Amino acid sequence: MGGFWFTEKQTENFGITMKINKTLHTEKTDFQQLDMAETEEWGNMLFLDGMVMTSQKDEFVYHEMVAHVPLFTHPNPENVLVVGGGDGGVIREVLKHPSVKKATLVEIDGKVIEYSKKYLPEIAGDLENERVEVIVGDGFMHIAESKNEYDVIMVDSTEPVGPAVNLFTKGFYSGISNALKEDGIFVAQSDNPWFKADLIKQVMSDVKEIFPITRLYTANIPTYPSGLWAFTLGSKKHDPLKVAEERFHEIDTKYYTKELHNAAFALPKFVKDLTE
Amino acid sequence: MGGFWFTEKQTENFGITMKINKTLHTEKTDFQQLDMAETEEWGNMLFLDGMVMTSQKDEFVYHEMVAHVPLFTHPNPENVLVVGGGDGGVIREVLKHPSVKKATLVEIDGKVIEYSKKYLPEIAGDLENERVEVIVGDGFMHIAESKNEYDVIMVDSTEPVGPAVNLFTKGFYSGISNALKEDGIFVAQSDNPWFKADLIKQVMSDVKEIFPITRLYTANIPTYPSGLWAFTLGSKKHDPLKVAEERFHEIDTKYYTKELHNAAFALPKFVKDLTE
Amino acid sequence: MGGFWFTEKQTENFGITMKINKTLHTEKTDFQQLDMAETEEWGNMLFLDGMVMTSQKDEFVYHEMVAHVPLFTHPNPENVLVVGGGDGGVIREVLKHPSVKKATLVEIDGKVIEYSKKYLPEIAGDLENERVEVIVGDGFMHIAESKNEYDVIMVDSTEPVGPAVNLFTKGFYSGISNALKEDGIFVAQSDNPWFKADLIKQVMSDVKEIFPITRLYTANIPTYPSGLWAFTLGSKKHDPLKVAEERFHEIDTKYYTKELHNAAFALPKFVKDLTE
Amino acid sequence: MGGFWFTEKQTENFGITMKINKTLHTEKTDFQQLDMAETEEWGNMLFLDGMVMTSQKDEFVYHEMVAHVPLFTHPNPENVLVVGGGDGGVIREVLKHPSVKKATLVEIDGKVIEYSKKYLPEIAGDLENERVEVIVGDGFMHIAESKNEYDVIMVDSTEPVGPAVNLFTKGFYSGISNALKEDGIFVAQSDNPWFKADLIKQVMSDVKEIFPITRLYTANIPTYPSGLWAFTLGSKKHDPLKVAEERFHEIDTKYYTKELHNAAFALPKFVKDLTE
Structure with a gap:
């Protein structure tokens, strides 16, 4: 080498x-x-x-799976918040949903946005879209100040080290609940079950205390640890496993499909055990 | 490091x-x-x-997913053949099915068996089971000499380099068809869709010419390239997606579940495209 | 890591x-x-x-040892040629000798000069000196076209792969002899005795056929293979081991000293054996 | 790779x-x-x-240079001590001097001896020689308890971390002085001048306070940091640079030569500066 x-x-x-x-x-x-x-x-x-x-080669998995699972679960998402996600990939996917009137990105590190625009243009390009508001600031604070405002909130953070450490706390999930409307849905990336089983267990347990519907789903991301990435979904009303057939519309994706939407919640036995 | x-x-x-x-x-x-x-x-x-x-830590994924998908698809598997698989992991899973009367292993390299028994005893231990026959020999030849004999054949080979190169040919799949009984099923590991898309495409295309029912399914194996591993299933009669609910019995697994059995066939869009 | x-x-x-x-x-x-x-x-x-x-940290060893050993051996070097050496380090050392009226650099790859000037300014800076002529061209051809012209020629090439392959041939050494004046001296980097014993043996044997005085000396370069670098010196008249005491003048160095000039020719036994 | x-x-x-x-x-x-x-x-x-x-391939450099420099400097070494050096390489070289009547090895870690005998037999083999006494014990303590006993002491330790940390203290050098006879000589490996300049400076300064003659010499060891290894020599009476010509006898070596004995003390300028 x-x-x-x-x-x-x-x-x-x-x-x-x-x-x-x-x-x-x-x-x-x-x-x-x-x-x-x-x-x-x-x-x-x-x-x-x-x-x-x-x-550039495998980004679509993460971005599609963060965005489309909650956005198809919600019957009419109009106002969407992305916490973190300064590379713009989740925003790009969010905008594929015509119901969305506004997508807000709150990224703490403006440099992530700047250099993603420069070197990852096909990922970050839609940050310039007129339906998008980009805020360089603290997502934790933004959540704390928002009440009954969003249909869907997506947490696209790094691991719980560095600036993202607050984003893995019960207080944060509680804030998210308040920031969501009464039928709101939230999704957070939750690392992987092979190396971080305890983290997944903790997040699921914390989110369950706050959201009536809590589910874990996974996707294969080859450049992420273990290749199996987990996402926690908390929902006030709508169940991602009971999406009406007619709700799914055509969408241009490379990973997400209607069938995979449901299949993603069928967990390997040892992962399922972490959620119970 | x-x-x-x-x-x-x-x-x-x-x-x-x-x-x-x-x-x-x-x-x-x-x-x-x-x-x-x-x-x-x-x-x-x-x-x-x-x-x-x-x-030792992640072997269960591969071994369970090779074995249980075809064995639950078949209504009454009694005679099972494993080509390759000298570590014994697939055999261990096969024996969890009480219907199986005989499981034959044909491994070309006796050293794989010898050192798996020594250093991977919890994987290879069941190679000593009385229901198991171990043959150190050429799986390709063994297939060629078998007619109408097996209910399920599993190909647990290395990549198509070295001794396994013959195991990725149309002639081999044709031989497997002859070696299977009239409602037989075969499964082969088929590498991964991220780095070996062409291989998967070729295998699917070849197997489709020989088996009326051909399906691809995947599992997450963290130590294998891309973390997403593909398996090709060819079946003469039974469809893995139409397994009767009562067919599933209790089984001790760490990855496979009844729900995952079906979900494993819901492919990421770019993988699905390879199979069509 | x-x-x-x-x-x-x-x-x-x-x-x-x-x-x-x-x-x-x-x-x-x-x-x-x-x-x-x-x-x-x-x-x-x-x-x-x-x-x-x-x-930047260890370049001085190589550059000093290529330049000062022959330049102190020659009683009055005025016209000096460097073949290769586009980083300019040998030239910088050559210019420390006040007797030198002209130093010519023939580097085949102009990009080496360009980016050394940009990113290694303290090494390449003297390429702008008025006593220096920089030629971007083929050192082998330049040598072939020069007759009785130089007092000292230094070959500062890469390994005998790629563009430098001609610089390790008997024909090249013969050309160098012709390009030198009647009491001229030449030095070439000759790789290392640990991994390239055969190369050193060959170069010494080839050079001996052409120059009456042939000697190998070494220096420690930590970023080069084995940390022990060899240099072959061929001389028509002046012996590097018989430099008159008064010939040594004050010079600003970090590696070379008058004592080391002589000590560098005292070879480890297994290296000495390669030269005999 | x-x-x-x-x-x-x-x-x-x-x-x-x-x-x-x-x-x-x-x-x-x-x-x-x-x-x-x-x-x-x-x-x-x-x-x-x-x-x-x-x-096995480059051990001879270190072992020869630790042993032969002091042993040829001393006019008649009879009683020799090696501190550390459990691989036996220094002992092997010591025994090449017929004047030596007894060589004592004090190695703290018996396992080093055990596995060197097993896997490095051509290095450790002479530990069985009848002129050798092997003591598994603390070299620091052994030195502290020895008075006016040894002609030459060699310290063949690891870096000043772990069990060797005491072997880089002024107290230890003082103890060595007492353990040596009135014309005794000691040598210690002193790491390398590229990455450990401060250590060399400190050791030289400490040893100078105790021994009237203190000198640094180097050798090229390709598998050691920087490829240039330093040795500190402290002597009560005999100067390694003034060895009588007739003192040198024939000896079977791969690195050490009479010429190199002297050349090894000609230091690169930046190393020489560390010793002054």
């Missing part, structure tokens, strides 16, 4: 490693180490604090 | 890397490079020609 | 690896892969075809 | 990496992590706490 390689130690004793053609930008921002690089296998990639955030 | 690490280059430009406590056995057998090592993250692991075959 | 690292496989089975802050320039030039990167340990570094050429 | 590799991080940001065929022994002893492995490039290698101690 001569030449430039980037290695992410996903645990103390396991990692992935990828050939780098060049670094595109490296900076210690006010919040985290931001690296953008051109990889041979995955196209341009964004790393925060040494962890893979997104790549 | 000081100390001993094992890296598998899953592609020219991407790989996984894991901490090694010690090597347990390394040998150039008559067929391949065989390495057994104790890893910090995954327990003991078997590598063939530098590729991860199985690990 | 999370993050960006550059690894040079110095042999099939051994290498060095260093933390990269960022790549500064990467380009496939007409001649070779050129990479410039900022490393944490060695400062900015230049790599050609994946091999370390020079670093 | 697929397969098994061992990486030594020689600094936080730089390291060497080598292909491993297999591990031979790995153990957490009472004192340190001991690893023995078969490498493709260097033969069998011993690692302590993740650092290369010795390899």
Whole structure:
């Protein structure tokens, strides 16, 4: 493996490693180490604090699965909030839903937005859309100040280290509940069941105390630890497993399908056990 | 990453890397490079020609998903053949089905069996079971000589390099069809859709010419390339998506569930496209 | 070793690896892969075809030892030629000798000069000196066309792969002899005795056929394979081991000293054996 | 770099990496992590706490240079002590001097001796010699209890971490002085001037306070950090730079020569500066 390689130690004793053609930008921002690089296998990639955030080649999985599961579950999502997600990928997917009148992005690190626009244009391009409001600020505070406002809230954060640590607390989920309308839905990325079983257990347990309907679903993301990513969904009224057939409309995706919407909730036995 | 690490280059430009406590056995057998090592993250692991075959921590996914999907699809599997699979993991799962009277393993490399028994006893232990016949020999030839004999055949091979290259040919699938009884079912591991899309396309296309019912399903295996592994199922009569509810019986698993049986066939859009 | 690292496989089975802050320039030039990167340990570094050429922190060893050994051996070097050496480090050292009236650099790859000036200014800065002529062209051809012209010729090439392959031939040494004046001296970097014993043996044997005085000397370069670098010196008249005491003048160096001039020719036994 | 590799991080940001065929022994002893492995490039290698101690291919440099420099400096070494050095390589070299009547080895970790005998027999074999006494014990204590006893003492320790930390103190050098006879000589390995300049400076300064003659010399060891290894020599009477020509006798070596004995003390300018 001569030449430039980037290695992410996903645990103390396991990692992935990828050939780098060049670094595109490296900076210690006010919040985290931001690296953008051109990889041979995955196209341009964004790393925060040494962890893979997104790549041009596999980004669609995460972004589609965060967005479409709650947006098809909700009968008429109009006002949507994305916390984190400065690369713009979730916003791009949100805008594929014609019912959405406004999508707000609250990203704490403006540099993530800046360099995603520059080096990941097909992901971040829709941040310029007229239906989108971009706020550079603290998502935790924004949630705390919002009441009965959003139909769907998506938490697209990093791991619970660095600036994202508050986003994995019961207080945050409670704030989200208040910020949602009476039939609102929220989704948060919840790491993976192979290396972070305790985290998933905790998040599910915390969210269950606040939302009447709580479900975990997964998707395969090859550049994320274990390749199996979990998402926690909390809903006040609508069940993602009881979406009316006619609710699904045509949508241009590479991962999400109507069938996969339901299948994503069928968990491997050892993951299901974490949720009970 | 000081100390001993094992890296598998899953592609020219991407790989996984894991901490090694010690090597347990390394040998150039008559067929391949065989390495057994104790890893910090995954327990003991078997590598063939530098590729991860199985690990104590995540082996259950592969072995359960190869075995239980066809065995629950078939209404009464009695005579089962495993081609390859010298580590014994598939056999262990096969024996969980009480209908199975005989399970035959045909592994070309006796060293795989020998060292799996020694270093992966909880995987290979059931190779000693009285219902099991172990043949050290060429699976391709064994198939060619079998007619109308098996209810279910499982192909648990390495990638189509080295000794397994014949196991990815139309001639082999045709032989399998002849070796199966009139309502027989076969399953083969088919690599992953991220790095080997063409292979999956080819296998699906080849199998479709021979079996009236052909389906692809997937499972998450963290130590395999991309974390998403594909399996091709060819069936003469029984459809894995139409298993009678009462057919499912209680079974002790860590990954497979009745719900996942069906969900595993709901493919990501880009994978589904490969099968059409 | 999370993050960006550059690894040079110095042999099939051994290498060095260093933390990269960022790549500064990467380009496939007409001649070779050129990479410039900022490393944490060695400062900015230049790599050609994946091999370390020079670093800000340890470059002085190579450049001083190529230049000062022959320049102090020659009683009055006025006209000096450097073949290769586009980073400018040898030229910088040559200019420290007041007797030198003209130093000519013939570098085949103009990009090496361009990016060394940009990212290694303290090495390449003297390429602008009025005593220096820079020619972007083929050193082999330049030598072939020069007769009785130079007092000292230094060959600062890459390994005998890529554009440098002609620079390790008897024909080239013969051309050098012709290009030198009647008491001229030549020096060439000759790789290392640990991994390239045969190469050293060959070069010494070839040079001995052409020059009456032939000697090998070494220096420690930590970023080069084995840390022990060899240089072959061929001389028509002046012996580097018989430099008159008064010939040595004060010179500003970090590695070379009068004592080391002589000591560098005292070879480890196994290296000495290669030269006999 | 697929397969098994061992990486030594020689600094936080730089390291060497080598292909491993297999591990031979790995153990957490009472004192340190001991690893023995078969490498493709260097033969069998011993690692302590993740650092290369010795390899079959390049061990001769270190062992010859520790032993022969002081043993040829002393006019008639009869009683020799080696502190550390459990692999036996220094002892092997010591025994090449016919004047030596007794060589004592004091190694704190008996496991180093045990596994060196097993896996590095050509290095450790002479530990069985009748002129040798092997003591498994604390070298610091052994020195403290010895008075006016040894002609030459060699300190062949690991870096000043773990069990070797006491061996880099002024108190230890003082003890050595007392343990030596009135014309005794001591040598200690002193790490490398590229990454550990401060350590070398400190050791030289400390030893100078105790020994009238103090000198630093170096050797090239490719598997040690920077490839340039330093040795500190303290002598009560005999100067290593004034060895009578007739003192040198024939000796079978691969690195050490009479010429190199003197040349090894000609230091690179930046190293010389550390000693003044």
